[in-house]
Amino acid sequence: MVHFGTTYDETRGKTIDAINEKARASFPELTVREAYTSRIVIRKLKERGIEKLTPLEALIRLRADGFTRVIVQSTTLLDGAEMESLRRDVASVEGFFEEVRVGTPLLYSVDDCARVCEILSARHADAADARQKAHVVLVGHGTYTPATATYSQIDYLFTAQGQPLFHVATIEGYPTFDTMLARLKAAKARRVTLVPLLFVAGDHASNDIAVDWREALEKEGLQVDCRLEGLGEIPEIQDIYIEHIRFSLHHAPVDIMKKKQEYAAGKD
Numbered sequence: 001m002v003h004f005g006t007t008y009d010e011t012r013g014k015t016i017d018a019i020n021e022k023a024r025a026s027f028p029e030l031t032v033r034e035a036y037t038s039r040i041v042i043r044k045l046k047e048r049g050i051e052k053l054t055p056l057e058a059l060i061r062l063r064a065d066g067f068t069r070v071i072v073q074s075t076t077l078l079d080g081a082e083m084e085s086l087r088r089d090v091a092s093v094e095g096f097f098e099e100v101r102v103g104t105p106l107l108y109s110v111d112d113c114a115r116v117c118e119i120l121s122a123r124h125a126d127a128a129d130a131r132q133k134a135h136v137v138l139v140g141h142g143t144y145t146p147a148t149a150t151y152s153q154i155d156y157l158f159t160a161q162g163q164p165l166f167h168v169a170t171i172e173g174y175p176t177f178d179t180m181l182a183r184l185k186a187a188k189a190r191r192v193t194l195v196p197l198l199f200v201a202g203d204h205a206s207n208d209i210a211v212d213w214r215e216a217l218e219k220e221g222l223q224v225d226c227r228l229e230g231l232g233e234i235p236e237i238q239d240i241y242i243e244h245i246r247f248s249l250h251h252a253p254v255d256i257m258k259k260k261q262e263y264a265a266g267k268d
Helices: 009-014 016-026 039-047 055-064 081-096 110-123 146-160 177-186 203-219 235-250 256-264
Strands: 069-072 099-102 134-140 166-170 191-196 223-226
Touching: 009 016, 016 235, 055 069, 055 081, 069 235, 081 099, 110 146, 110 166, 110 235, 134 177, 134 203, 146 166, 166 177, 177 203, 191 203, 203 223
Parallel strands: 069 099, 134 166, 134 191, 191 223
Antiparallel strands: none
């Protein structure tokens, strides 16, 4: 299990530790270990006497312990920079294993995205009220890679599912704070509930969302509430990751070059 990580002990227990335990309970025949990708988080935790391995370190230790087959499942949301880094780590050592399979992130397929929208709109239905002009804004981190388009897809899916009071914005990507604010103004919103679109409600949730974004929206005359719950705390979201692990257990990843060779040979 690969996580970005957090220095917030309480939310770590509710998200990272919780899904690690769910994986152990769901797959008792497997050995479950974890790794963190954030070097800053790893360093800060080490200063407190808490050791967390990087994915590469965890893979090397698995090999040293005699494991030959590994499934690597990340709790990242998008197939962006973090997944690219993870796949490079795996590629650098996969020759030492019989097989290493990398599972897909939370928002990988359209079906994944649609399901997450359904889960979140149901979970926060009480905060969305057309008569009260009350809206919900889900705030993601954002990325500089093309994967940032996933946030716009989620935003679109909410409307397509009949949930026009739900919006998506990002701290460092697109949609931006300004594009979200323009939509709220166009809808004459009076009240907004901010919800992290993050696996862990840690530093970004406590500072960017609960302080900076809240204050900025209040200056626009909006009444603002915050629900600082990480996606990793939601059982239905955890279940999607577990299903991705289960899929990896029974399906090898598609090798596109092998597919092209088959097509060239006339195989459909």
